[in-house]
Amino acid sequence: MGPKDIVEFVDGALKLLSERDLWKPFLVVALTLSFGAFWIGWWLRRRSGAKLTCPARHLTPKEDALLANLDALNDALDKPEEELWQFRKTIVPRELLDRIHASKMKVLTLTNLKGGVGKTTLAANLAAYFHERDKRVLLIDFDFQGSLSTTVSRAARRTEATSESDKILTGRLSADNVASATFTLGGPLRHLSLIPAGYELNRQENRMLMRWLLGLDADDPRFALARLLAQERITKTFNLVIIDTPPRLTLATINALCASTHFVVPTILDDASIENVPALLRQVRHWFRDELNRSIELAGVVGTMTPRIDLGQTEERARDTVTRRAAEAWGPSTYIFNTSVPDNARFREDAGRTIAYLDTRATNSATRDVIDALGAETAERIGL
Ligand SMILES: Nc1ncnc2c1ncn2[C@@H]1O[C@H](COP(=O)(O)OP(=O)(O)O)[C@@H](O)[C@H]1O
Numbered sequence: 001m002g003p004k005d006i007v008e009f010v011d012g013a014l015k016l017l018s019e020r021d022l023w024k025p026f027l028v029v030a031l032t033l034s035f036g037a038f039w040i041g042w043w044l045r046r047r048s049g050a051k052l053t054c055p056a057r058h059l060t061p062k063e064d065a066l067l068a069n070l071d072a073l074n075d076a077l078d079k080p081e082e083e084l085w086q087f088r089k090t091i092v093p094r095e096l097l098d099r100i101h102a103s104k105m106k107v108l109t110l111t112n113l114k115g116g117v118g119k120t121t122l123a124a125n126l127a128a129y130f131h132e133r134d135k136r137v138l139l140i141d142f143d144f145q146g147s148l149s150t151t152v153s154r155a156a157r158r159t160e161a162t163s164e165s166d167k168i169l170t171g172r173l174s175a176d177n178v179a180s181a182t183f184t185l186g187g188p189l190r191h192l193s194l195i196p197a198g199y200e201l202n203r204q205e206n207r208m209l210m211r212w213l214l215g216l217d218a219d220d221p222r223f224a225l226a227r228l229l230a231q232e233r234i235t236k237t238f239n240l241v242i243i244d245t246p247p248r249l250t251l252a253t254i255n256a257l258c259a260s261t262h263f264v265v266p267t268i269l270d271d272a273s274i275e276n277v278p279a280l281l282r283q284v285r286h287w288f289r290d291e292l293n294r295s296i297e298l299a300g301v302v303g304t305m306t307p308r309i310d311l312g313q314t315e316e317r318a319r320d321t322v323t324r325r326a327a328e329a330w331g332p333s334t335y336i337f338n339t340s341v342p343d344n345a346r347f348r349e350d351a352g353r354t355i356a357y358l359d360t361r362a363t364n365s366a367t368r369d370v371i372d373a374l375g376a377e378t379a380e381r382i383g384l
């Protein structure tokens with residue numbers, strides 16, 4: 001049967017249909033058949049498709065672990081920030097921490113979960129104070145905004161520093177590098193070392209938290225700084241490490257508190273500012289001292305930006321309140337510094353440019369006197 005025969009056959013059939021008026025029932029049957037065929041085809045495709053894309057098989061142990069991690073991550077993200085860190089079982093590297101606490105080197109963190117209370121100003125001025133007393137000081141900027149890095153670099157007449165403290169968290173900073181001249185500043189701060197911070201710190205903090213939550217790293221990232229500072233090359237080189245932190249419990253702040261021998265809480269002495277101090281003290285007490293870093297000590301709470309060196313009535317009242325409430329949170333060993341730092345234009349104007357303590361002009365003697373008193377009190381508190 002050739003194509004010509006087919007054409008003749010179709011032609012004949014059409015003629016027959018139109019002569020006998022059969023085309024209407026024919027059309028209905030044809031439409032019903034094609035609809036049925038389409039539906040059966042779709043149903044068959046769906047059944048076989050389901051089989052092809054989801055074969056029943058057992059997960060490999062790696063896939064199993066990954067799924068468990070994703071479940072854990074999902075749960076963890078529902079919890080408050082600090083509870084994220086309690087999600088995995090903590091193995092405290094006691095031997096490392098004992099090495100830091102047993103050495104002569106002191107590690108001092110300045111912390112307050114409130115911003116603008118004078119942490120960075122105090123860190124820079126205390127570093128200058130101890131540098132002048134021939135102590136080998138290592139300053140670590142753990143605030144990604146890098147205010148301390150800018151201030152101290154400019155005071156040392158150095159070009160602005162790039163972010164390096166992020167490498168502490170990722171373990172890419174060797175003790176040799178830190179202890180050698182790499183981070184030593186010149187000019188009036190020739191014996192001071194600075195590990196600067198920049199935005200990269202924030203990026204690495206987020207990355208390290210994610211990696212830890214997913215269980216990708218064997219080492220607990222909260223003890224990265226402790227791993228660095230515990231090395232003999234560091235404990236034998238430096239007398240004092242001062243760490244400036246941001247007003248949050250970031251991974252860097254947690255690292256600082258996990259590696260510190262002491263911490264100081266600077267606070268403005270007014271009702272709004274002292275409100276958060278007891279909560280912070282409680283947190284350091286129960287989370288760090290009871291669990292992560294058992295030997296950490298509170299050097300003390302320092303009043304900052306007070307109207308005068310001798311406190312007014314409002315500050316005295318705030319000081320009494322903070323003394324009482326801090327003692328409730330930290331216990332009877334809570335210490336409030338006798339020296340408070342008055343509000344002084346020198347500190348404000350020098351921020352981001354230089355360190356007020358380096359200005360030895362007679363007109364600046366009041367500022368120097370305050371830092372001298374505070375430095376002496378700090379040295380006594382931390383045993384330096
Ligand atoms: N004792 C002080 N007197 C006057 N201004 C101060 C004093 N201490 C800090 N400041 C200013 O207050 C602002 C915040 O201080 P800073 O040290 O950066 O606080 P933090 O690090 O807690 O955020 C800065 O502009 C700083 O110059």
Ligand SMILES: [Mg+2]
Nearest residue numbers: 119120143147
């Ligand atoms: Mg700061």
